[in-house]
């Protein structure tokens with residue numbers, strides 16, 4: 040009964056806490072022969088890292104990736120790949136006051152109810168620090184998918200608070216700003232909004248979209264292994280995720296059948312409201328997934344909470360926090376997309392080739 044692993048043929052298990060000595064993962068089932076270096080994985084991990092701009096948490100981790108096993112002479116060997124990253128910039132003192140308190144919006148209360156013990160430092164296991172290892176594992180999956188099938192996975196910030204950010208898509212500029220915003224014309228507005236938010240001490244939510252291109256038709260399985268169900272589960276497992284849409288998603292509610300169904304012609308589909316998946320199986324169209332992230336819960340604005348004895352207490356969160364967690368979520372949703380698709384390529388190969 041372990042829920043620290045996911046995937047079927049390509050199985051990822053992560054371990055570690057926010058303020059423990061290190062975080063890590065074991066990647067089992069990766070085919071042999073993929074060329075990979077610790078530096079390549081680190082480059083991907085650094086895209087998600089905090090401390091790169093004033094708009095994210097100022098925790099600055101070195102993110103030095105150590106490959107402990109499964110890679111020999113820069114090529115995967117087919118044996119379990121163990122990756123480790125030491126935590127080098129944890130400030131556990133910031134969390135002394137919440138030792139006996141449950142911060143609203145956090146996992147403090149539920150972990151306590153479930154386990155009767157919790158590592159309160161930086162949220163312990165419930166911290167998004169864990170997602171670093173998803174991105175590390177995702178670096179291998181992205182490279183493998185690219186090399187074998189030319190599959191490209193690209194994520195972007197679609198909305199931050201009230202600001203819609205993807206009405207103009209300049210794909211090549213997404214990595215050029217600290218928001219993963221595809222519209223360079225919106226970056227100044229985002230900066231102003233985030234500066235005023237930081238001053239006010241409040242936080243905001245965000246929507247992050249991701250597309251996988253060149254995915255062959257036939258991935259996924261009927262009923263319990265539907266590709267859309269697996270992707271939704273993967274995205275919902277990310278910290279602070281509150282909603283997932285595939286293709287037209289909740290907009291489908293207001294659509295007519297004549298509009299939603301994606302008509303087919305010898306030249307291809309005429310639209311993609313399905314988000315590239317029909318009956319749980321990829322159709323060969325782009326796979327489109329959108330994830331909603333809630334506003335950061337840790338705020339310096341006081342709020343009411345409980346301590347472990349059930350007393351009402353005023354809670355003010357210290358420490359270094361992301362005023363909008365969605366800003367750093369783009370590389371994480373990309374990684375989850377890559378890991379799920381690679382897993383399904385391997386599953387498909389096992390059953391059908």
Ligand SMILES: Cc1cc2nc3c(=O)[nH]c(=O)nc-3n(C[C@H](O)[C@H](O)[C@H](O)COP(=O)(O)O)c2cc1C
Nearest residue numbers: 145146165166167278279335336337360361364367
């Ligand atoms: C990239 C990323 C960074 C995050 N950083 C923070 C943070 O600085 N402060 C905070 O309160 N929550 C942060 N979160 C969200 C919490 O980890 C999460 O809300 C909390 O563990 C409760 O889990 P839940 O929201 O999934 O229910 C972050 C989430 C992500 C994806």
